[in-house]
Amino acid sequence: METFIQIGINALSLGAIYALLSLGFAVIYNTVRIFHVLHGAAFLIAGYATWWLAQEQGLPIFFAASIAVILAGASGIFMELAVYRRLRVRGAGFLVSFLGSLAALFFFEGLLLTIARTTARLPRPGGPLPTFNLQIEALDIDLFIKWHAVNTIVLVAILVLAVTLFFRYTKWGRMIRAIASNPDLAVAVGINASQVYLMVFVLGSTLAGIGGVMQTYEGGVIPNVGIRLAITAAGGVIIGGIGSMPGAVVGGLALGLAQTIASYYFGGNWAIPAGFILLLLVILFRPYGLLGTREHRELRRLL
Amino acid sequence: MTTDAQEPQALSDGEANEEQTEAVVPLEGWRAIVTPQRTLIAYGALMMLALVPFGTGHVTGIFVTTVHAIASIAVLVVAALQQRYGLGAFALFILVLSLLWRFELGLSDEYMAHLIVVASVFSILASSLNMSVGYTGLMSLSHAGFMGIGAYAFAVLTTETLNPPPGAEVFNLPYWPSIVVAGLVASVVAFIVSPILRLRGHFFVLATVTVMLSLSQVILAWRWMTNGSLAIREVPRPVIFGYAFDTADKFLLFSIPVAIICIIILWRLVESPYGRVLTTIRANPAVAESIGKNVGFVRLRVYVITAFFAGVAGAVYVSYFTVAAHSQYLVEFSTFLLIMVVLGGSGRWLGAVLGALAYVTVSEVVRYVPDITEWFHSYISFFPVIPGEKTGGITTMTWGALLFFLMLFRPQGIIGRYRLE
Incomplete structure (x- = not known):
């Protein structure tokens, strides 16, 4: 029972970060239909900014984290304007946009590698992460659980709720959904597509940035994982179902769960292959993803 | 000659696009x-x-x-x-x-020979990836994984396996069969992961990256076979009729013919009616299906064949370096292979070779960046000096910038046949 809870908490907290990544990716992908490999960069920006502000400049962590998240969101604007808009104006399609995104990610990672130290890790006052002791006599449980893990889970749950409410009840949310489901009609009705694209990138990158902050606080980030992050995000989207936002969250959680279980039973090396096996199984047996539906337009183009 | 009015710049650069292939607009004169x-x-x-x-x-x-x-x-x-x-x-x-x-x-002479060997191995890799990406439209970022599988298979087959568990065989096969077997092992692995071919577009790319990462991890984790994060050493170099290709200059006499053979085979595969099928599948799979080609099977075959060549290239590579190390086969290298194909020009069988050459030369140029910045620094003290150990980051940055400008201004690469869309 103990191990069950331990694995569960670890899986949920990892899955929560993945869910943030996937949700951000899904928001961008559903609207702009670009494989946004640069998504990992938003994560890294937030992570490094948090580290730099807190460690080098000595800001209190909360402020450092907030500024970092805002920076990540701002970087989303930069990505859309400097990378994707420029390519789109020249008539770029899927492949060229993807390669351009990859190129920008490479450039960014190289830049980070050159100007910064390789690992960004936050100082933790008082040593290791504070934990609390969970004791339930009846079930014979005596565990130390990191507060950080619980914080992550709660924060992500709140964020997912907030995003869902945003999409359902605010004007901007509806505009984004309009462009996502029928771009031509939305533009004909008078919605400004460029503005919506920018909003979407800001939103997605902010979500990724929050994930980055949480991850930096826990274990640090290195620049080389940019591609891996984008892959994780996209993997979560596929597993959960392309085109479905709750699917992205579920997919991220599922990925986190698979990786945690694999790490526990087979060793840390098997985390990524486990993710792959999960992806493969989902493709084979539920090609539309766990929560995807046949009706979604996107799927007819891709499967 | 009135054809000038129709399409005078048919294949000059900047106009290359998909509709204007050589079959449609015949070239004139010495062109x-x-x-x-x-x-x-x-x-x-x-x-x-x-x-x-x-x-x-x-x-x-x-x-x-x-x-x-x-x-x-x-x-x-x-x-x-x-x-x-x-x-x-x-x-x-x-x-x-x-x-x-x-x-x-x-x-120096030896270093030049070294570069030529590396370039020839990369040409095999890039050409096979070109068959996959440029002709069939299968944007696979798992190629370095197949190279790694071929490399490790070759290493394991030709050396004595270290610390095998009791009951396992100790291989020590001769050279030539091992190369072929290495390629076949890579093909088998490609076949095993082939369900991902069902995906199209972005998600196929994603799946191939996941395959790549997984293969990387499998190499690390299968310790008794691959020595984990330590390398397999003393992989042999070829000896033919008593002539040992043991130095770099001699090895290039081996690697260049192998590269030429592989490239010619690939050439005959893609510049042929079969190649037309591949380009049709890239351009419009529905059309291919409607004329009766089983798109799924063709993609599978292409994926497996290109994996074979990647495996062979990996075997030659590891034979040259005599060491099979996990760090040589990572995702970044897969992306560099893709850059080679795109830079050289996808859809032309020689484009990949050009891309491989370009990659090797640019990578070498980047190594001089610390010296260049020092030279600048001696004149302008403001100029930052980039120390030698940061070369990895500079390389990545350079390739990122290069690829980006390529996508902006010249998506067809150096001699691409069509503009990437």
């Missing part, structure tokens, strides 16, 4: 005879004439560089006369660089 491919083949043949005696030690590197200078000037002249800017730029780059290296920066 039809001296095509970029033939120019490059002539260049290659001239270089072979210089490299063979170089490999056996009869001729110095200076001779090779001189021949190279003459050959690239010829290509440059042809490109200039035909207004093929991409090819011209490449020839100019190679010419200037090789002269600079040899006479100013002091490239």
